[in-house]
Amino acid sequence: MSRLDKKSLLPRLCIFSAVSFILYKLYEQRDKDGRHIKQVSSDSLRTEEANEFEIKEDEDKENEKIWKSDTNMLAFQSDHFRGIRVIASRIPKNKKEWEQKLSYSLREWTLKKFRGVWIKLPVALVSYLEYGLKQGMAIHHATKEYVMLYKWLPHDEKDMVPEYCHSYLGVGALIINEKRQCVVIQEKWDFGRANYWKTPGGAVDRCESISHAAVREAKVKWKMCLLFVVCFLEETGIECEFISILGFRQMMPYRFGNTADIWFLCLLRPVDNTPLEFKKDEHEIAQIKWMDLNEFMNLECTKSIFQHYNFEKAVAKEVDWLLKHWNDCFDQQPKNLDNSLKIVKNTNIGFRCLPLEDRSTEHKQKRYFFQPNTQL
Amino acid sequence: MSRLDKKSLLPRLCIFSAVSFILYKLYEQRDKDGRHIKQVSSDSLRTEEANEFEIKEDEDKENEKIWKSDTNMLAFQSDHFRGIRVIASRIPKNKKEWEQKLSYSLREWTLKKFRGVWIKLPVALVSYLEYGLKQGMAIHHATKEYVMLYKWLPHDEKDMVPEYCHSYLGVGALIINEKRQCVVIQEKWDFGRANYWKTPGGAVDRCESISHAAVREAKVKWKMCLLFVVCFLEETGIECEFISILGFRQMMPYRFGNTADIWFLCLLRPVDNTPLEFKKDEHEIAQIKWMDLNEFMNLECTKSIFQHYNFEKAVAKEVDWLLKHWNDCFDQQPKNLDNSLKIVKNTNIGFRCLPLEDRSTEHKQKRYFFQPNTQL
Known part of the structure; x- marks a missing residue:
């Protein structure tokens, strides 16, 4: 090192720093590219093959009618196993509306014999959590970006939803x-x-x-x-x-x-x-x-x-x-x-x-x- | 089965049901027995050997002085790596007090060059989350029982806290x-x-x-x-x-x-x-x-x-x-x-x-x- 002067050392350091930074950013981005956010119903979570039955956010046109049929309800998609997934992007921005729609929706879903409900709540709406818990929902897991609420609806069956990763x-x-x-x-x-x-x-x-x-x-x-x-x-x-x-x-x-x-x-x-x-x-x-x-x-x-x-x-x-x-x-x-x-x-x-x-x-x-x- | 009458079948079913229920309860209890809740500092989370340095909830008498010294602060324990863990059982039950103590504590901890802060918020106090996020904290992970808030304090260092399990x-x-x-x-x-x-x-x-x-x-x-x-x-x-x-x-x-x-x-x-x-x-x-x-x-x-x-x-x-x-x-x-x-x-x-x-x-x-x- 003592034989290298500052002029030859600095550009090298800059190049290495830049390359390292770009490589790091590439690593960081890798997982964000081209992935659909997928959800599985509480029911389908029971087996290791569950992910065969995942449905993609906002892509399941087949079920569109269900959540458009009643404007008093939270917008949702259902799957073949009678699981409910509330569409995160359509959660009301008004807290009062959230509370009304949530309690009404949970009643309706229970009456209609749906089984599990998933709500992926963005952290920006973290103040909505309290009412969700009051309505008998529970926190399944959370990340920096969201809190996942869920509820197992059937009263006559044990909640079979597995825990999050540990x-x-x-x-x-x-x-x-x-x-x-x-x-x-x-x-x-x-x-x-x-x-x-x-x-x-x-x-x-x-x-x-x-x-x-x-x-x-x-x-x-x-x-x-x-x-x-x-x-x-x-x-x-x-x-x-x-x-x-x-x-x-x-x-x-x-x-x-x-x-x-x-x-x-x-x-x-x-x-x-x-x-x-x-x-x-x-x-x-x-x-x-x-x-x-x-x-x-x-x-x-x-x-x-x-x-x-x-x-x-x-x-x-x-x-x-x-x-x-x-x-x-x-x-x-x-x-x-x-x-x-x-x-x-x-x-x-x-x-x-x-x-x-x-x-x-x-x-x-x-x-x-x-x-x-x-x-x- | 057709050769068995109802009288001999029912008691057997009852016994098996009871045994299965007891076995299930034993499985369910197993993980709850005799475990201390342990926390690690954000800093010590960096290596796989991190758990060598865990401190046990309410057991670290050495640091007792620190959190007793200032009644305006949240009760906390620190570790050898300048990490802070707020003591969950001593989080104020009054929301206003929580807000005052949190903002004051974060300021003090930053001034004193502490590095990471962990707050394990019981779900009963979920309404406290909003203010925590406003103070620049983030959700690290959550379970049915708690939401883990954390904050990386040093402004001049990249947040090195790893994600939760995936x-x-x-x-x-x-x-x-x-x-x-x-x-x-x-x-x-x-x-x-x-x-x-x-x-x-x-x-x-x-x-x-x-x-x-x-x-x-x-x-x-x-x-x-x-x-x-x-x-x-x-x-x-x-x-x-x-x-x-x-x-x-x-x-x-x-x-x-x-x-x-x-x-x-x-x-x-x-x-x-x-x-x-x-x-x-x-x-x-x-x-x-x-x-x-x-x-x-x-x-x-x-x-x-x-x-x-x-x-x-x-x-x-x-x-x-x-x-x-x-x-x-x-x-x-x-x-x-x-x-x-x-x-x-x-x-x-x-x-x-x-x-x-x-x-x-x-x-x-x-x-x-x-x-x-x-x-x-």
């Missing part, structure tokens, strides 16, 4: 090269503890596959570090490929004392096999380097993290096997995730990921199946 | 006996479709392990059916033992269009090896029987469900192996889940489940590690 997903990325080294980082956030070396990782994003999350987290962590460390070595972004899930642990209670967390330990390797030598940076923000796998596994901090996952017994054995059979397992020119998924068919460690065909193009669902690589 | 967990139970038969059921709820044979299964409960969920769902489905079918055959509850996870699939978008679902296909066997012959019941509510595994896998409905999971290629191969090596794999007298977990060390199919030691007895966490059974 599991977090996370990934750890064990990135290994041919020299039997792994990528280790020290996080910026040390929470007052002594900082320690760990594998990159983080949370699985909303509607993201586990394998993609591992690849993304590996890349993002590297990119983050690029700003502070690797740009000085004139390295650019590094792509990893997903090999397999080495194992996963489920832990509870987790955040808020009433959730659980599943953490998937993923095996990755850099697409570019050229070994990278990281300059050991003393900056307090972040550190990154290659570390001999044996050394990493023998660190006290690693042991204290991984002993719970039987890391040494399970993972080391798998990684040993992988390193011995490297040439058999991998094509020398894998370029993307799909390729690598095909390539690792030859390995027998961990769980492979197979992207599956959409059940229906209409629903645009993504499905991934993880299966053991055991060769029986 | 993944559902489910299990399917493939229960296999020595005769190469599996348990199949038809659900009570057919949603207007033609009913079809499927394996028992359902949602993983809050803070429940995947393996226990599979065993529980297998048992509950059978118990449910006992009311309608098996009681006529004078069968009692049947215990299954968990063998392994054969694979799992991740699917998105799922419920509400913005969540994902992970479905774990679990291999189970009845603890009692005596083959049960179910009477094929014509009742519209539920059916249960043993079906030859080949027959089940060749049903059109099974194919349409399992083709997405490569069932035939992956699972059938594993099950074949299991049946061939049955005697090598299992002790003949396994009695409970822990035993079976030890016993299946000899199998090499699917993912084993290893219950792990708690990291700290203080947190009473449960951890399970799933690892491939591959014998390298």
